[in-house]
Amino acid sequence: MNAVTNIQKYSIHDGDGIRTTVFFKGCPLRCWWCHNPETQKFESELQIDTPKCTGCGRCEAVCPTGAITMSEPAEGGRKSLIDRSKCIRCGKCVDACLGNYRVLVGREYTVEELAKICMQDQMFYEQSGGGVTLSGGEVMAMDSGYIKSLVKTLYREGVDVDIDTCGQAPYSNFEAILPYVHTWLYDIKAIDEDKHKKYIGVSNRLILDNLKKIAKAGARIYIRIPTIKEVNGDPESMAQIIDFLKENGIQTPQVNLLPYHSTGSHKYGKLGRDYPAEDLTAPSDEEMESFVKQWNKAGFANVKIGG
Numbered sequence: 001m002n003a004v005t006n007i008q009k010y011s012i013h014d015g016d017g018i019r020t021t022v023f024f025k026g027c028p029l030r031c032w033w034c035h036n037p038e039t040q041k042f043e044s045e046l047q048i049d050t051p052k053c054t055g056c057g058r059c060e061a062v063c064p065t066g067a068i069t070m071s072e073p074a075e076g077g078r079k080s081l082i083d084r085s086k087c088i089r090c091g092k093c094v095d096a097c098l099g100n101y102r103v104l105v106g107r108e109y110t111v112e113e114l115a116k117i118c119m120q121d122q123m124f125y126e127q128s129g130g131g132v133t134l135s136g137g138e139v140m141a142m143d144s145g146y147i148k149s150l151v152k153t154l155y156r157e158g159v160d161v162d163i164d165t166c167g168q169a170p171y172s173n174f175e176a177i178l179p180y181v182h183t184w185l186y187d188i189k190a191i192d193e194d195k196h197k198k199y200i201g202v203s204n205r206l207i208l209d210n211l212k213k214i215a216k217a218g219a220r221i222y223i224r225i226p227t228i229k230e231v232n233g234d235p236e237s238m239a240q241i242i243d244f245l246k247e248n249g250i251q252t253p254q255v256n257l258l259p260y261h262s263t264g265s266h267k268y269g270k271l272g273r274d275y276p277a278e279d280l281t282a283p284s285d286e287e288m289e290s291f292v293k294q295w296n297k298a299g300f301a302n303v304k305i306g307g
């Protein structure tokens with residue numbers, strides 16, 4: 001399945017110029033701070049805005065599996081409750097909810113459909129030096145043939161395609177699209193493997209190996225570092241990332257330090273999950289500035305906060 005959760009037009013993030021960013025659904029990582037939790041699972045998912053539910057019961061009436069029950073009236077009114085283990089994601093309750101408080105996240109497009117949507121703003125890409133960014137979730141964990149076909153189609157139409165990746169996918173997936181990708185937006189979260197396993201859920205071996213390989217193959221790479229005090233927001237952790245890049249001869253025309261924020265935390269409840277990053281914190285503005293100086297001093301001239 002190559003489902004998409006969102007197609008964001010006129011974006012000035014995730015690459016240069018004005019962009020269309022396509023968010024694919026499904027990711028092999030589980031970063032504690034993920035602000036797009038709806039992109040983590042590969043399958044479609046029901047997102048419910050329970051506080052807004054008016055308790056009309058229309059969803060309960062149409063659910064074919066008995067996954068929905070109604071709560072007793074309490075403070076805040078009667079609410080629709082769900083047993084997600086019984087939900088088959090048929091979408092009937094979504095159609096029944098007059099207030100649009102239920103959304104089935106994850107829509108599939110053919111390559112032609114998606115390319116057509118991306119091409120609608122080609123004029124803006126040309127004027128601004130922008131293009132299309134394929135993001136997620138993890139775009140490199142989607143079906144490799146599908147992604148190759150999409151990237152090639154856009155490339156042949158003259159659209160610059162950037163790939164925003166966490167790096168956790170077979171190298172063959174990277175190799176297949178290397179010639180058609182303008183810039184790789186490549187995340188590094190931690191060089192310390194134990195820390196990586198704790199906060200991201202997997203070893204960083206494959207991620208770092210893939211980075212070395214695409215760099216060796218001549219890829220243009222922007223390094224992106226979600227910066228979180230408890231994970232990598234200290235001078236020693238930054239030095240480890242800098243050393244890794246230098247030791248492996250990895251050139252990067254841009255480094256983006258992305259300070260932690262919790263703006264996606266409200267989405268977890270809608271998906272029936274707890275937010276795992278309650279205790280994580282962002283470095284102060286002064287600390288972020290000091291990291292920029294640390295990178296500059298190490299020879300990386302173009303280091304941005306945000307991006």
Ligand code: SF4
Pocket residue numbers: 046062063064065066067068082086087088089090091092093094
């Ligand atoms: S998506 Fe279908 S199975 Fe799931 S709660 Fe809604 S109606 Fe029931």
Ligand code: SF4
Pocket residue numbers: 052053054055056057058059060079080096097098099101102
């Ligand atoms: S249909 Fe919508 S408003 Fe009515 S009970 Fe279900 S979720 Fe609440």
